[in-house]
Amino acid sequence: MTPDELAPRIKSGERRALARAITLIESGREDHRAQAQELLGLLADAPGQALRIGLSGTPGVGKSTFIESFGMMLTAEGHKVAVLAVDPSSARSGGSILGDKTRMERLSREPNAFIRPSPSQSALGGVARRTREAVALCEAAGFGIVLIETVGVGQSETMVAEMTDLFVLLMAPAGGDELQGVKRGIMEMADLILVNKADGDLKPAAERTRADYAGALHLLRRRPQDPEGFPKAVAVSAVEDRGLREAWDDMQALADWRRENGHFDARRAAQARYWFTEEVRRGLLARLDRDPAMRARMTDLGEKVAAGELTVAHASAEMLAALGVTA
């Protein structure tokens, strides 16, 4: 299908057209890339700005179960929900061991939901770029809520925070002395900390953990983009559908407050600036791969470094001089 044919189908909310368009933007082929850019241009005027929610949590906290329950609640209320993922570790292998097919079974059958696993790219930057474009496609297709999930602690969280309006951290119940494991950098990114598994035997532990995180959040300086009471820690149970309503109310309240106080648009503007800088960086680095003489020089110097004949510092200085960059 050409971009001309895809665009109206996406605008009318056809999920298959959306899936094909995302496959197009994920392609590494030059001609696909050009078509993807054309398509994004055709959809630039499409109405609808989704609420973009970032969701992070390490393996084992019940992220898939949470997204399924949360997504089912939202679709039952008539929302259209898209779920995307940013997972740099899928680059090596093309996905998690079990893959995404077996996850979120109920939600994937829901007509008002759209689920897409992480693109497999060689670098986190590539994954993030494609995901950012996929968000635009989902918005054009009329999805009012876009959830972007990511795994673990690390730079993928920063990337997701840079493309979302709200950032939610999903945690498991833990012993009190394990709280130190949450790095302040991540805490400072989170708008909402959800302590999952507040059910059965783990319920008291989840409540204690919630109180611990609430206390820790309280120690951090209030950010200008937060109303009173945020960031907040809430105990939820994805398997028992508990606390999900409250969590959604909190997300809406926070988004509304930020919209009214200019922080919502300011964040999106800062994000646009951020991605512009990233694209320029990416373009600069691409030069190394395209120029055959430079590539040959890189290979030669790399071999000398590998053989121990040159240090990393000396070889890189020589290469940068060849590229016209002085230290």
Next chain:
Amino acid sequence: MTPDELAPRIKSGERRALARAITLIESGREDHRAQAQELLGLLADAPGQALRIGLSGTPGVGKSTFIESFGMMLTAEGHKVAVLAVDPSSARSGGSILGDKTRMERLSREPNAFIRPSPSQSALGGVARRTREAVALCEAAGFGIVLIETVGVGQSETMVAEMTDLFVLLMAPAGGDELQGVKRGIMEMADLILVNKADGDLKPAAERTRADYAGALHLLRRRPQDPEGFPKAVAVSAVEDRGLREAWDDMQALADWRRENGHFDARRAAQARYWFTEEVRRGLLARLDRDPAMRARMTDLGEKVAAGELTVAHASAEMLAALGVTA
């Protein structure tokens, strides 16, 4: 102290001189940077190649307790053990909430141990670079074992794997259906999976989890750099000192086999090549920050993107053209 004064003290194994030298390499000041490079040059001929062991695990798996028990066992046998950390999330805030001072109390009092928290840098690349240089300093100071710990799932693990001879993944006991959370990319990096907390109530769960990971590892194709039986999953208890001896025996057996079969040196050569490429990239990007005209142009285009007057794609193409890079 000048590099000339520091070098002999480091070579004689003075921990305070080593700590000062690492502070020097972590400094962002231009003159410190030059001194650090001079110092590294002076130490380049120092004998001693340490066994470099990468250790990763998400918060809550008991990483600090493991390192303390494992480190105490090694120092008791006469080994000199250095512990470094790569934690990109410390960039924002300068460390974890509780900081590193309260961790590994016994090991930090041990004369044959040296513990250093993660450097605070603005980017993971900076953290990795400093840590790589700190490894060289520790080796010059006669540390025969260098442990480099990192947190969580993400690019910091790749960075640590790129500077170590062995990569160990520390896991917590989990329910069988949580196994899917471990991404194949991480599994493929691991040489040894240690399932911690094989004590008390969690002992049966730890053994089940160990068996699950062993089964998962078995599904992966054998890598050329592994002898029969590796990668391996072992249950350990850091609090009860159980399985640590076996884990160390495994690490040594693996390192010996790789040395005998050429894989050890091949890995180090590939790593040297990798860091050379990274340094060239870093240098290319630094150009953007140094040229005032280019900086002004970036700012101007960035504002237009933020205001929605230009798309990210258009603005970055314009900037790259100004930098002489054609698409």
